[in-house]
Amino acid sequence: MAASETDEMGAVFRALADPTRRRLLDALFAEDGRSAGQLCAEVPEMTRFGVMKHVGVLEQAGLVTSRREGRTKLHYLNPVPIGLVADRWISKYAAPFTRAMVGLRTGLESGA
């Protein structure tokens, strides 16, 4: 059960931990195939280098794939790793309990 931990999953979790990266993923989800420059424009409060670093993390986690087109590099969202995490790990916790428990939550926390 704990054997369901893989390096890939760890990378995905770590990549997902940063809000900027989630934003980037969101941007890519809204419109695929963006160039690096376009992605940088998506996060204006950070320099190009910072954004590219985040994109690099996402690529290494397999959440984003890229392909060069002349002098630009286009980025594409890859939802498969997220799906794997959801499937193998999150649903394990979420599925059995959550649906019924969402309403009872405050009752459960009474002891704190």
Added chain:
Amino acid sequence: MAASETDEMGAVFRALADPTRRRLLDALFAEDGRSAGQLCAEVPEMTRFGVMKHVGVLEQAGLVTSRREGRTKLHYLNPVPIGLVADRWISKYAAPFTRAMVGLRTGLESGA
């Protein structure tokens, strides 16, 4: 920030980013209501203090609730936040694409 981003979700993602914390969650999933000492025994390569810090992060993220019982503190898994994250964020990516692909891939992995 994206509209679906909340502080709670950020905390959950950050809490989930650490393998030790995922392990703790796993342990709690396997058997609920453990004391702090029992949880520490679950991660023997780390001191009690380190483990307690991780437990604290999990509590602050709302993934673990606790209740004092005499001089011991019992911990319970709370799958609701994970469910919320899965529901609001992950399914957004996973649902449209992944189901078919995950099926394909896990099939390949088990078959190969």
Added chain:
DNA sequence: TGGACATGTGACCAGATGGTCACCTATTCT
């Protein structure tokens, strides 16, 4: 060919995080 544009690399700094320790509080048992 030269020069502007789009991206990549490695060093580097600051702040956050993981982990440990010495010490403290509260509860139980005799």
Added chain:
DNA sequence: AGAATAGGTGACCATCTGGTCACATGTCCA
């Protein structure tokens, strides 16, 4: 009461990570 057990605090240090910069590379177009 006093000792032993379970847990909590705050300071502290090592390391990791986020972010920036100067500079290098490659590509397009005049």
